[in-house]
Amino acid sequence: MPADAPVSKRLQRSAGSIGGFVVVTLLTFIGLLAITFFIGRVVPIDPVLSVVGDRATQEQYDAAKIALGLDRPLVMQFFSYVGDVFQGDLGRSISTNRDVAADLTRVFPATLEMATLGIIIGVGLGVPLGVYAAARQGSWVDQIIRVFALLGYSVPAFWLGLVGLAVFYAGLGWVSGPGRVDIFYEGLVPARTGLMLVDAALAGDWDVFWNALDHLGLPAAILGFFSLAYIARMTRSFMLDQLGQEYVTTARVKGVPEWRVIWGHAFRPIRVPLITVIGLSYAALLEGSVMIETVFSWPGIGNYLTVALLNADMNAVLGATLVIGAVFILINKLSDVLYRVLDPRSR
Amino acid sequence: ETPDDVLVVAQNIDDIVAIDPAQAYEFTSGELVTNLYDRLVQYDAEDTTTLAAGLASDWTADDEAKTITFTLRDGATFASGNEVTAEDVVYSFGRVIKLNLTPAFILAQLGWTAENVDDMVTADGNTVTVKYEGDFSSNFVLNVLASRPASIVDSKLVMEHEVDGDMGNAWLNENAAGSGPFKLDSYSPAQMVRMSANESYFNGAPEIDSVIIRHVAEAATQQLLLEQGDIDLARNLTPDQIASLDSEEIKVETFPQAAVHFLSFNQKTESLTDPAVWEAARYLVDYTGMTDTIINGQMEVHQAFWPKGFPGSYDETPFSYDPEKAKEILDEAGIETPITVSLDVINAAPFTDMAQSLQASFADAGINFEILPGTGAQVITKYRERTHQAMLLYWGPDFMDPHSNAKAFAYNSDNSDDSYAATTTWRNAWAVPEDMNEETMAALAEADAETRLEMYQDLQKKVQENSPIVIMFQAAYQVAMADNVEGYVNGATSDFVYYRLVDKQ
Amino acid sequence: MTTRQWLLADSPSSKLQANLGRGYRMMHALLRNPLAVVGMVILLVLIFAAAFAPWIAPYSPIGQNLGERLLPPSFEHWMGTDELGRDIFSRVVYGARITLMIVALVAVISAPMGLLIGAIAGYFGGWTDRILMGVTDVFLSMPKLILALAFVAALGPGIENAIIAIAITAWPAYARIARAETMTFRNSEFISAMRLLGASHARIITGHVLPLCTSSMIVRVTLDMAGIILTAAGLGFLGLGAQPPLPEWGAMISRGRTFILDQWWVATMPGFAIILVSLGFCFLGDGLRDVLDPKQGGKS
Amino acid sequence: MTLLSVENLRVSFPTPSGPVEVVKGLSFDLGRERLGIVGESGSGKSMTGRAILRLIRSPGHQIADKMEFDGIDLQNRSERQMRQLRGARISMVMQDPKFSLNPVMTIGAQIAEALRVHEKLPRRAVRARVLEMLEAVRINDPERVMKLYPHEVSGGMGQRVMIAMMLIPQPDLLIADEPTSALDVSVQAQVLDLIDELVREKGMGLILISHDLNLVARYCDRIMVMNAGRVVETCAADDLHKAQHPYTQGLLAAVPRMEETRDELPVLDRSQWSGT
Amino acid sequence: MTAISLRNVDISYGDTKIVHGATFDVAEGESFALVGESGSGKSTILKAIAGLAPEWTGDIDVLGQSRGHGVDYRFASRCQMVFQDPYGSLHPRKTVDSVLTEPLKIHGIGNRDTRVKDILNAVGLDQRFRFRFPHQLSGGQRQRVAIARALILEPRVMLLDEPTSALDVSVQAEILNLLKRLRAEQGLTYLMVTHNLPVVGFMCERMAIMNKGRIVEIAPSTALHDGSFGDPYSQSLYAASGGNPDLKEIV
Numbered sequence A: 001m002p003a004d005a006p007v008s009k010r011l012q013r014s015a016g017s018i019g020g021f022v023v024v025t026l027l028t029f030i031g032l033l034a035i036t037f038f039i040g041r042v043v044p045i046d047p048v049l050s051v052v053g054d055r056a057t058q059e060q061y062d063a064a065k066i067a068l069g070l071d072r073p074l075v076m077q078f079f080s081y082v083g084d085v086f087q088g089d090l091g092r093s094i095s096t097n098r099d100v101a102a103d104l105t106r107v108f109p110a111t112l113e114m115a116t117l118g119i120i121i122g123v124g125l126g127v128p129l130g131v132y133a134a135a136r137q138g139s140w141v142d143q144i145i146r147v148f149a150l151l152g153y154s155v156p157a158f159w160l161g162l163v164g165l166a167v168f169y170a171g172l173g174w175v176s177g178p179g180r181v182d183i184f185y186e187g188l189v190p191a192r193t194g195l196m197l198v199d200a201a202l203a204g205d206w207d208v209f210w211n212a213l214d215h216l217g218l219p220a221a222i223l224g225f226f227s228l229a230y231i232a233r234m235t236r237s238f239m240l241d242q243l244g245q246e247y248v249t250t251a252r253v254k255g256v257p258e259w260r261v262i263w264g265h266a267f268r269p270i271r272v273p274l275i276t277v278i279g280l281s282y283a284a285l286l287e288g289s290v291m292i293e294t295v296f297s298w299p300g301i302g303n304y305l306t307v308a309l310l311n312a313d314m315n316a317v318l319g320a321t322l323v324i325g326a327v328f329i330l331i332n333k334l335s336d337v338l339y340r341v342l343d344p345r346s347r
Numbered sequence B: 001e002t003p004d005d006v007l008v009v010a011q012n013i014d015d016i017v018a019i020d021p022a023q024a025y026e027f028t029s030g031e032l033v034t035n036l037y038d039r040l041v042q043y044d045a046e047d048t049t050t051l052a053a054g055l056a057s058d059w060t061a062d063d064e065a066k067t068i069t070f071t072l073r074d075g076a077t078f079a080s081g082n083e084v085t086a087e088d089v090v091y092s093f094g095r096v097i098k099l100n101l102t103p104a105f106i107l108a109q110l111g112w113t114a115e116n117v118d119d120m121v122t123a124d125g126n127t128v129t130v131k132y133e134g135d136f137s138s139n140f141v142l143n144v145l146a147s148r149p150a151s152i153v154d155s156k157l158v159m160e161h162e163v164d165g166d167m168g169n170a171w172l173n174e175n176a177a178g179s180g181p182f183k184l185d186s187y188s189p190a191q192m193v194r195m196s197a198n199e200s201y202f203n204g205a206p207e208i209d210s211v212i213i214r215h216v217a218e219a220a221t222q223q224l225l226l227e228q229g230d231i232d233l234a235r236n237l238t239p240d241q242i243a244s245l246d247s248e249e250i251k252v253e254t255f256p257q258a259a260v261h262f263l264s265f266n267q268k269t270e271s272l273t274d275p276a277v278w279e280a281a282r283y284l285v286d287y288t289g290m291t292d293t294i295i296n297g298q299m300e301v302h303q304a305f306w307p308k309g310f311p312g313s314y315d316e317t318p319f320s321y322d323p324e325k326a327k328e329i330l331d332e333a334g335i336e337t338p339i340t341v342s343l344d345v346i347n348a349a350p351f352t353d354m355a356q357s358l359q360a361s362f363a364d365a366g367i368n369f370e371i372l373p374g375t376g377a378q379v380i381t382k383y384r385e386r387t388h389q390a391m392l393l394y395w396g397p398d399f400m401d402p403h404s405n406a407k408a409f410a411y412n413s414d415n416s417d418d419s420y421a422a423t424t425t426w427r428n429a430w431a432v433p434e435d436m437n438e439e440t441m442a443a444l445a446e447a448d449a450e451t452r453l454e455m456y457q458d459l460q461k462k463v464q465e466n467s468p469i470v471i472m473f474q475a476a477y478q479v480a481m482a483d484n485v486e487g488y489v490n491g492a493t494s495d496f497v498y499y500r501l502v503d504k505q
Numbered sequence C: 001m002t003t004r005q006w007l008l009a010d011s012p013s014s015k016l017q018a019n020l021g022r023g024y025r026m027m028h029a030l031l032r033n034p035l036a037v038v039g040m041v042i043l044l045v046l047i048f049a050a051a052f053a054p055w056i057a058p059y060s061p062i063g064q065n066l067g068e069r070l071l072p073p074s075f076e077h078w079m080g081t082d083e084l085g086r087d088i089f090s091r092v093v094y095g096a097r098i099t100l101m102i103v104a105l106v107a108v109i110s111a112p113m114g115l116l117i118g119a120i121a122g123y124f125g126g127w128t129d130r131i132l133m134g135v136t137d138v139f140l141s142m143p144k145l146i147l148a149l150a151f152v153a154a155l156g157p158g159i160e161n162a163i164i165a166i167a168i169t170a171w172p173a174y175a176r177i178a179r180a181e182t183m184t185f186r187n188s189e190f191i192s193a194m195r196l197l198g199a200s201h202a203r204i205i206t207g208h209v210l211p212l213c214t215s216s217m218i219v220r221v222t223l224d225m226a227g228i229i230l231t232a233a234g235l236g237f238l239g240l241g242a243q244p245p246l247p248e249w250g251a252m253i254s255r256g257r258t259f260i261l262d263q264w265w266v267a268t269m270p271g272f273a274i275i276l277v278s279l280g281f282c283f284l285g286d287g288l289r290d291v292l293d294p295k296q297g298g299k300s
Numbered sequence D: 001m002t003l004l005s006v007e008n009l010r011v012s013f014p015t016p017s018g019p020v021e022v023v024k025g026l027s028f029d030l031g032r033e034r035l036g037i038v039g040e041s042g043s044g045k046s047m048t049g050r051a052i053l054r055l056i057r058s059p060g061h062q063i064a065d066k067m068e069f070d071g072i073d074l075q076n077r078s079e080r081q082m083r084q085l086r087g088a089r090i091s092m093v094m095q096d097p098k099f100s101l102n103p104v105m106t107i108g109a110q111i112a113e114a115l116r117v118h119e120k121l122p123r124r125a126v127r128a129r130v131l132e133m134l135e136a137v138r139i140n141d142p143e144r145v146m147k148l149y150p151h152e153v154s155g156g157m158g159q160r161v162m163i164a165m166m167l168i169p170q171p172d173l174l175i176a177d178e179p180t181s182a183l184d185v186s187v188q189a190q191v192l193d194l195i196d197e198l199v200r201e202k203g204m205g206l207i208l209i210s211h212d213l214n215l216v217a218r219y220c221d222r223i224m225v226m227n228a229g230r231v232v233e234t235c236a237a238d239d240l241h242k243a244q245h246p247y248t249q250g251l252l253a254a255v256p257r258m259e260e261t262r263d264e265l266p267v268l269d270r271s272q273w274s275g276t
Numbered sequence E: 001m002t003a004i005s006l007r008n009v010d011i012s013y014g015d016t017k018i019v020h021g022a023t024f025d026v027a028e029g030e031s032f033a034l035v036g037e038s039g040s041g042k043s044t045i046l047k048a049i050a051g052l053a054p055e056w057t058g059d060i061d062v063l064g065q066s067r068g069h070g071v072d073y074r075f076a077s078r079c080q081m082v083f084q085d086p087y088g089s090l091h092p093r094k095t096v097d098s099v100l101t102e103p104l105k106i107h108g109i110g111n112r113d114t115r116v117k118d119i120l121n122a123v124g125l126d127q128r129f130r131f132r133f134p135h136q137l138s139g140g141q142r143q144r145v146a147i148a149r150a151l152i153l154e155p156r157v158m159l160l161d162e163p164t165s166a167l168d169v170s171v172q173a174e175i176l177n178l179l180k181r182l183r184a185e186q187g188l189t190y191l192m193v194t195h196n197l198p199v200v201g202f203m204c205e206r207m208a209i210m211n212k213g214r215i216v217e218i219a220p221s222t223a224l225h226d227g228s229f230g231d232p233y234s235q236s237l238y239a240a241s242g243g244n245p246d247l248k249e250i251v
């Protein structure tokens, strides 16, 4: 947009785009809900049975079915669900008997904490490795990094988790075992954010902090390995792309030192696509840690969602899907914003 | 290492839906209720097979008048400090019936309804009078009153937390209001349960200060934790893990269970209706092959519906793996093989292994199973709708009276689609012969304890000989624990798991 | 003239020769890429194992022998036996068939689906694009494994349903790629030229847009195969993949995981199989990218 | 006095059908003068320029019997030593500004960098020099342009920025590869005049690469005509129209003229030379 | 008869109007040039005529028929276009042969083999190029293929968008000669965009000079001989393009 366009017009346009964004996001959400909802209803699991158990009488069964509102037509159920969601009511979970919102504030931070540390590890190692491999394209270092990264694509997470536990916890005793903290530290610090590290730091309880970090280390490292694989690989490929560009030669013509050519010139433009890649793998870690959560007894959202799904606990499934979807959309939008900040061409 | 005064248990607790005794119906919630609440009469940790005095110090039964009068114990208090009163008992029973949640049917057998329960259960000073309707003996009634939903809750405390007329249901699903040996400190679903000792428990304070039950879904993880000494007790190890535990510091205890495992044929499946098929099936199960290997220590061969070790059990095991004989039976009856049917099974060890073993041994006689693994909820859904063909499942009694199982395995008065009954018979669409239906009802009404048990044995024999339900095993429960843990008691069902006597030297 | 010369001819004399020549050049380039060769060898072994399973496997994949359960790897049982006494090596060999089927079917279902949707969205732009991408985003923002789980639960157990479920979850990523790629040349002059020649939209999409997206799609699909195998394994792990006693690798790991501490081979052998095949696909995909998609991979 | 002396320079690239030489034994000497290199597309002009800076990219390979700049043997210098030369003493205006400027760095920063890697100067001084340089290449409002990103300037501006960037460290030898192809005819003249001025005043050597014969003829002292990696002819600029070689003549004749009257333009008879 | 006639044509992309009131006629058999600075809207006019820039108002007639706003199937065999960039106008995965047969297939024309051979001859490409892929062709050869593709449907009007600006002088000469010869042989009408005035002098009879989206002047190409332009912009363009006595003597 030309800088001298009338202010009112610019405002109008950005308002339009914000409005458009809200509408699109809203529609995406509703689509998300609709699909989850209808899948949930065709799953051949009877949610009523999850509530009343298999020995209930027909009367109890019918009463529960009405109480759950499952006697109404599907479309009606869906609309009343969406209506409730817009009023901030995610409903009650069948499998925990609590409000889904309350459950989510309990389980989501656990996953968030693990995934965040995972992505930090993934980015912290993946980006330099990728850049280094690209700078040394074709050398044996490059080959090793490539194979290492591809391994991250190929190893089943749960397998690695179990092996990791067996080796580092049981065998070597380097890390604490499953769970978020040692059982005796559990509940010592008030849950302000739900993130154990943050809560412990806020409470100034460093024993809990170090213990939590000790527990977090292995699962986060494993998640980190998976995101590292993807990030290193994409970084390498982006870097190769850039290193093949003319402007890199221009920088060399100027006599710029090699490390500066790589980090100061070639790396800059790839920050933007990298952010998208990182955002996506962060989202993937958030949603994809079910297996790791299972293995590490991590009370996270992946586990919650799986258990809910297998019990046809639709409110919980929908609530969790909504949260994950929201995170996904949020991360997407955030990387869009960063994109705009970092890439002058997109302004 | 765990501290001396705390017992740390690793267990899969994500089955818990509710911990309110009026709603709790899952295995794990049953354990919690047992440790957090008391009943008028109860099976206790010292001897899980005899009915003992609970909150009632004594009682008198009048079979003629169908009445039992209980006298409450002196000085029993709830964890809140409130005294246990007769009003609490009346409230608790009425609450179960009025809320009418899943386990309500157990009490409802006594002829109680939301309308009449206030008349059927009445308080007078420190006595409670319980009336019942129906043709059964007071022994049966006492067993019912020893069951989980008959737990006594602290009515004052509960009423304080009532919302929208839920009789405190929502609150009781996050808290406890009982008089049991432990009080609930915190419960977070699929994460952990903390209980601490009730120092003023009428039967003596527990040896240990607190119990922490931690949710660990993976068996391998439980094993790791136990071997590392980070937990004291692992509740969900598999037989093979147990067999391979070789640490000096770990011991294993085995507890026989009341649950029976069976293979059943839905009679809506044409090819499974011939009694010859039922009979042949009994020779096609590799009973000992399984108990020696995949379910070693976890199950033992038992072929009747009431478990061994309980009054009225029938311990004969006339059938063994004999494919030749099975083929003969099928040939004689002119059954055309191969028969191909689906076999639904819960998707977890050891059930899928058992299903595969059945698949292999039945294939010998031309009965081919297509295994359909599913989650518990999925399998149950199908079972209730009677859309399965063959089913591998188990059944645990709701309360420790043979009637609980007789009704499930030998009684089906109306096999029509719209008269649902949560019994093995109805759900397999097996129209039980009329004489068996009658015998089941007669046994229930029989006053003489000895005769009554004989009648149940006869019923078991009949079901064993001729029914589409092949009862194969009785469960046992193996618990691995640190060497210094003493006094863990695990009765025949999850209602009989007691932490009260646990001590760590 | 040797075949090689014929293939490499500068001026081919027929369409066939031109296309074969192009294929040959790519093959040649691929063969000079060590990782790609390793990948191809692994995949050939997989295909070979699948095709000749009955001849390779020393035992039946489902034959139980409860007396020989949980034996460690030995000369008789190269990879040991599992909890029902079945030979793990034989199961792994037969499992190659299932893996191959999963991989092939998913590739056949979801890649073309994503390709078509992405190409249509990118080519037409505007509302078509917005709607199609909206749907894609919805699917994309759903947790993949959960979506697959839900579909499997809805469709019932069985490997076919698992495959369909995975395919349903896999297409949106391809649609995104195809769209992005289509956008880069939807305004290009060769597309304009086709329009001016009177070609219909359908013809342009199928004849001109799709062929250009396929190479990056092939690369992407090959790389994703690892992920697809792992998703299938994950379904197996959560108990919703293949029905027992099918020797699906993920289900094998899942069942073996309780033994991981004491009978490590039960879960580890199929685990190695998964890693190996996934790596094979990754290597091949990486190599293909260098060959088919030079703009991404630098000029190695 | 010779500034640069090249003997038998060869640049080759590996291809599936064996290595291909794109510069085939080039030799020339350059004093503090203006040398024009012309030739059709792909004749190896740019590769020659890069080879002098030892910047042939990795699968490519360069060798020469001799390559000497101001008494320094370029061939045997380490990469580090080359870096000190690049920019400071020899620099090169890259052919395509659209791709040769870093898309995410401001123009000011890119020009300043060229100065900073070789000279330690306070921030202010750098800035002043950059502004000065931008003005010198006839950019209006250099203050604003400094803050722009390459995509925000036109192709012509980009080329001038490129020239500014390469001139700012005041090299002894400037290789200018098609420095004005994107410029409007009028600006073109101004920019080339600027370069010309530097050559005259500071005694800078210039290699001007272009395929515009008219332009080279006008701004250079000597012209080297390349075809398929080889020099076909070298002549004084003034004598271009008297060029002997049929290739040069062909190139000259193929340009349509303003007052064109020919019915057909004469075309090069490529069969006379090997190559494309 | 006029081959192309524009009356008051305004063309816009979205909100911005690019071309303002373009009006000119091209007679049948004539070669007409559109010249002007980069970005003045020359290509846009060609696109509008072809139907690739659908947002325009006014009247456009081609061979006596008024044009609709989109691409149209029948129009294809009357009028074709050659694009500026020989590297972007050929599908990278199609051989020359399939590029040339496809239009015939679209229009259900038989005898494809001979037609392809003939057209390759006509544009001066050897038959051995027939099964090559674009990356195996030089820029000039690609442009020949593009011209062949445009001609294979035997149109009567050709729109040429800077057909030689991406090519170097020697190749440019070949393409210009080819275009000139084809026009003579087949009686084609050309509307050609360029910014190179000498090319106009070689190829065209008349030209329209554009500046900032407007046609400032329509002049015969003989004006290039003496610089007799009326509009000041035309004159400056002429001067800058080497219509400048100082430069002439060099060549």
Ligand SMILES: Nc1ncnc2c1ncn2[C@@H]1O[C@H](COP(=O)(O)OP(=O)(O)OP(=O)(O)O)[C@@H](O)[C@H]1O
Pocket: D013, D014, D022, D039, D040, D041, D042, D043, D044, D045, D046, D047, D048, D060, D095, D211
């Ligand atoms: N990486 C490469 N691999 C193979 N050949 C290459 C490579 N880079 C350049 N070439 C070839 O080198 C030759 C010379 O290229 P160069 O860029 O020097 O030409 P030029 O004379 O500058 O042409 P132009 O006028 O188009 O810029 C060309 O034929 C080109 O195809």
Ligand SMILES: Nc1ncnc2c1ncn2[C@@H]1O[C@H](COP(=O)(O)OP(=O)(O)OP(=O)(O)O)[C@@H](O)[C@H]1O
Pocket: E013, E018, E037, E038, E039, E040, E041, E042, E043, E044, E045, E195
């Ligand atoms: N698709 C488009 N969307 C918006 N604006 C466009 C589009 N295509 C061209 N323009 C704008 O229209 C104007 C005229 O463009 P056009 O391509 O017609 O110029 P031209 O005279 O052909 O220039 P050149 O000689 O560079 O090809 C330019 O300012 C350009 O930025």
Ligand SMILES: [Mg+2]
Pocket: D045, D046, D047, D095, D177
């Ligand atoms: Mg060049």
Ligand SMILES: [Mg+2]
Pocket: E042, E043, E044, E084, E161, E162
């Ligand atoms: Mg144009």
